[in-house]
Amino acid sequence: MSRHQKRLSVPDSWPVERKTATYTVKARAGPHGEEGVPLLIVLRDVLGYVDSKKEAMYATNEGNVLVNGEPVSDVRRPIGMFDILGFEEREEFYRVFPDEGGRLALTPIEEGDADGKLGKIADKRQVPGGETQLQLHDGRNLRVDDGTQYSPGDSVVIDWDNEILAHFVYEEGALITAVQGQHAGDIGRVEEISVIESSAPNTVTVETDDDGFETIAEYVVVIDENFVSDEGGAEE
Known part of the structure; x- marks a missing residue:
């Protein structure tokens, strides 16, 4: 399977110029589906921290790039909506947020706000043992003892230990x-x-x-x- 993606056919959410070259890097399979943007594009084309794939691989192999609290070594790792990027040496943290037109953009955040990720509840179901499983928009699953307060359409903020930090209800006024x-x-x-x-x-x-x-x-x-x-x- 090709590791390259034609620029003219990338999803609208990708923050890349479509006419500067024929191809760009292709994201690996993973969270966010086809909308996921390869980490290399974020590091090179959005932030300008590296000039090449080789430099990006060096930075990630040094453990200097965090995605959702974990060091990432794969420059083709897909990055998507509401992911949290951390660069501890630079003391910089970003949330992936939709920009005008639906393109993914990076919003600078404080380190204290980088300890959890927002997820939209796409579905919920009972599982053996009486717990409720919440399925989130990015493929993550979370089990809770009491699921009565959660509904599809709600959002939750989950920390890196899979604990719920906040719950936002989908309702009028939200x-x-x-x-x-x-x-x-x-x-x-x-x-x-x-x-x-x-x-x-x-x-x-x-x-x-x-x-x-x-x-x-x-x-x-x-x-x-x-x-x-x-x-x-x-x-x-």
Whole structure:
């Protein structure tokens, strides 16, 4: 299987220029599916920390790059929505957040905010023993003793020991960001949730500082004020 990806056919979420060269690196299989961006692209094309794959491999082999609290040595490791990147020697930490148009962007965060990752609950089910398993948007699974307070559409922040640090309920008034669709990157509050009694997707009406918008419910993720700057966008 080829390790290269044609730039013109990369997902819209990838932060790469499409006409500068024919090919770019291809992400390995892993979390985030086809939307996952290879770590090499983040280090070279987004942050400018390295100029080549060789330099990126040296940096990762030294254990200087953390993804979700763990050192990463694979430069093709897929990076995706809400991942936490850490560069301890530089004392720099970033959250992967949707930018305008749905492209993945890096939002600088404080070290104290880099101890857990946001996940949207995609599904939940009972498992043997009476526990409830929560399936998150990036493929992670989490078991809880009491699942009654959690519902698909809610968000949780999980630390690196798989403990829940925070829980944000998907409901009217909740703060959300759109991560897909034409409003990707927009932030607002849920004004109305519409459950469609057909095969059509459920929708959500979002109130913003401008005119607001309506989008597919699957396209939004509940966040909290820690993800938002005083100006109303993703924190800088």
